[in-house]
Amino acid sequence: MTEFDDERNLVVVGGGLAGLRAIEAVRGTGWRGSLTLVGAEDHPPYDRPPLSKSFLAEGPLDQVTPFRSTVQLREELGTDVILGTRVEGVDTDRRSLQLSDGRRLAYDSLLVATGSNARKLDGQDSVSGVVGLRTDRDAAEVRRHLDQGARVVIVGAGFVGSEVASAALQRGLHVTIIDSEPVPLTRSVGRQVGEMCVDLHRAAGVELRTEVGVASFASRGGRLTGVVLTDGSELPADLAVVGIGATPATHWLTNSDVALEADGGIVCGDDLATSVPGIWAAGDVAHVPYEVFGGDLLRVEHWTNAAEQGAIAGRNAIRGEGDPEKISGIPYFWSNWYGHRLQFVGTSLRTEEVVIGPGGPGSVVLYRRGDRIVGALTIDRGGDIMKLRRRIVARGSWDEAVEFATARVEDGSGTKQTLPA
């Protein structure tokens, strides 16, 4: 590293996993410039997947522990940490950020890793007991209601909503899920898998009402008493969890030169550079072209994506000379429902899906584009998913993938019955 490098400063906006991995990766290169992390929440980066999983289970509270404390971030990673502070705007000409506490913060390089916000319904914030699950505070509120034996309504049969439903059911609580689509999750994993997911809810004994939305929240003294549906019926409820997707937390960039997509996500190259020199993005906010999927622009809201992109964007942000690093991973997520595990890797965009196996737990679903495999989903087949991932990354042939999955399903390998309760 040159002296010049050491005088630069990198500001990372966003106190989640992508921001943390950026800082770790930057220091991992031996870079000695100044680093600042600005986070809107009160804690340093912590792990979010447990918030809709183990954190909601019965028993002693599984405390949210930051990956590293503020002191560790300062001492081990030489990072100034500014928490409980939002960035409200950026002046890209002067390379300066406007903070919510009134301060201005100058940067040489900027990495945007602000993540996403849970999408809300009208009237949601004015009724106590209606919660969107995103932060540890949200999770604590959901948990408090579950502890009190709440009657639960889940709005949106997506992955987060289904995990909360599963946690509530495991506690013996009454849960109803509503979704506006005829077959929930069709857009993200295809119709056949959407139908398998419907079956998982029904087999667990959870009522799922489709093609219906929320008309209003009924309340008494500001507390939720029921969810009024668009078909006129009312579901009595003490807790409503709204899981209808998330939007990129980029409001502060709308008046800047940083190019955004229609959904507010940031337009990036496959090196995670934004349209403005010196500004990089990673994680939920970034629309990134995937060469392995024919250049499809994907915005991915998963753990592994935030981790990988954070590290790459961080290293690129401090790179002096030479070609920037490009993304190499592909989307992957997992979700635990009623003792079953769903795992998905790759893309389902513009694909045709084929189910191999019984059509439910124990199945493999392959997603085809032309003569190639581009995506795979498994239910309770943890031994298969990464072997399929390898084929997708290697641009493997469709026929070979089908042959592989069929042989695995038929000889009974890679499968399991259910997760322990």
Added chain:
Amino acid sequence: MPTIHVDRDKCEGLGMCEAMANDYFEVGDDDILEVLNDVVPESDRAHVQSATQACPVLALRLED
């Protein structure tokens, strides 16, 4: 030489380690992670290190 340690209480068999380094890790039937080789030569350190760091439940460590 560096050695791979798995915290079996934390490991859920999610397989990111296998995705990053299938020469060292494989999720088998019943979601149980098998470490194919727990002693890592220096030449593979960086590669195995990135696999351990990719663990979504922080169950893996590479120790000297």
